Amino acid sequence: MxxxxxxxxxxxxxxxxxxxxxxxxxxxxxxxxxxxxxxxxxxxxxxxxxxxxxxxxxxxxxxxxxxxxxxxxxxxxxxxxxxxxxxxxxxxxxxxxxRRAAARARTTPDPGDLLERRFQDTVEPGTVLVGDITYVSTGQGWLYVATAIDLATRTVLGWASSKRQTAALVITALSRAIATGHVRPGAIFHSDHGTQYRSRRFMMFCARAGIRRSMGKNFECWDNAVAESFFSKLKNERLRWHRFTSRHAATREVADYIRYFNDRRRHQALGYATPAEAMAHLTRTTAAKAA
Structure with a gap:
């Protein structure tokens, strides 16, 4: 340079x-x-x-x-x-x-990194979730998509979309994940330092839901590699082939891909099982150990 x-x-x-x-x-x-x-x-x-x-x-x-x-x-x-x-x-x-983020950090420190890139260590479903936000170009402007992904099975448990990237967007994604019944009390939710995840609204929501927040280092995308990887697959395998005239059309395509991703797409990290198969297998295994 x-x-x-x-x-x-x-x-x-x-x-x-x-x-x-x-x-x-x-x-x-x-x-x-x-x-x-x-x-x-x-x-x-x-x-x-x-x-x-x-x-x-x-x-x-x-x-x-x-x-x-x-x-x-x-x-x-x-x-x-x-x-x-x-x-x-x-x-x-x-x-x-x-400047606003720095001022907030001086009064409310961000949570520490509870994962430290140990993505393969999580074997029990519902104990660790990862999340992030991406954007999709449409004829009506940007569509923002937030996710909450189960780390053990790579299942997209919750997601939400909106024309604005707000705290409400990430809260909706996480609340939908919790509504599936697969998220355990005291589970970890890991994200980057986006303002939505640092907001007081999201912090209070996690506290009420019994979710422990975790964040990687600033500007270290590898600290949230699983969430980043999902968005890369979403865009490269599906969205890059489309030109969306509306946010509604983009949302339908995202929903269709997530269904495919969870139910049919096989993952090397899961021994070439689908997230749905991994969720069923690991849930049975965990229940058997607890019995």
């Missing part, structure tokens, strides 16, 4: 902005560039260009959507956000949101 932008800015300024030493930059220039670093630089360049083209107003979600629509680059929105933070190019609304 510094190498490509040094024609427009001084090396000292760029190093200070990216929080690297000048001597470290010169040492880096002498080393061969890895393929991963080159891909990161190419993505950073596209992110910067889209941000500038938007008159410095686009946030990470709109930039990720623009990259996919205009360049065919399907970048994780959290990766885009991390790049924007590294470059110091946050839109005014995002800066205000981060």
């Amino acid at each position: 510094i190498e490509r932008m040094k024609a427009d800015f001084s090396i000292v300024f760029l190093c200070a902005r990216l929080k690297v030493s000048v001597s470290g930059f010169h040492a880096w220039r002498k080393r061969p560039v890895s393929a991963r670093a080159e891909r990161r630089w190419q993505l950073s360049t596209k992110v910067l260009n889209v941000f500038v083209d938007s008159s410095r107003a686009a946030g990470h979600r709109k930039i990720a959507a623009t990259l996919a629509a205009d360049f065919g680059v399907h970048a994780n929105r959290k990766t885009v956000l991390a790049i924007m933070r590294d470059l110091g190019i946050m839109p005014p609304a995002a800066r205000a949101a981060f």
Whole structure:
């Protein structure tokens, strides 16, 4: 990044902005560039260009959507956000949101990470759920989809969709998961640090429902890899082939895929069983152990 932008800015300024030493930059220039670093630089360049083209107003979600629509680059929105933070190019609304989030964190600390990426250690259904939010482009605007997925069986126990991503959206997804009867008292719900999951409404809902909240590190998508993986499958296996004229049409397609995902899609992580088969088997096994 510094190498490509040094024609427009001084090396000292760029190093200070990216929080690297000048001597470290010169040492880096002498080393061969890895393929991963080159891909990161190419993505950073596209992110910067889209941000500038938007008159410095686009946030990470709109930039990720623009990259996919205009360049065919399907970048994780959290990766885009991390790049924007590294470059110091946050839109005014995002800066205000981060200030509000920081102020809230000083009074109400976020919960710790109760999973620490030990996704394979959970073998009892209903003890750990993971959740996240994604968005789907439609002719009426964005459709936001939230999920609550059982970690042991990969079953999508609850989900919800809305034209707005609010605390109510994630509360609805989790409440529908609880309504299935598969969520045990004291279960863990793991998510990222999205404002919906950090809201007081969601915190109070979890407290009333006896759900323990868990969050990974900021901007570490691998800390919530199972939830991210489901959305990747949803988009790559189904949604990418459609152009939705309405949010209602997109919601129907999401619902149809979730039924397929739960009942018919076989998973390597489950020994090529479906989530429904894994849920039935592990529920019987757990009941037999308790007897």
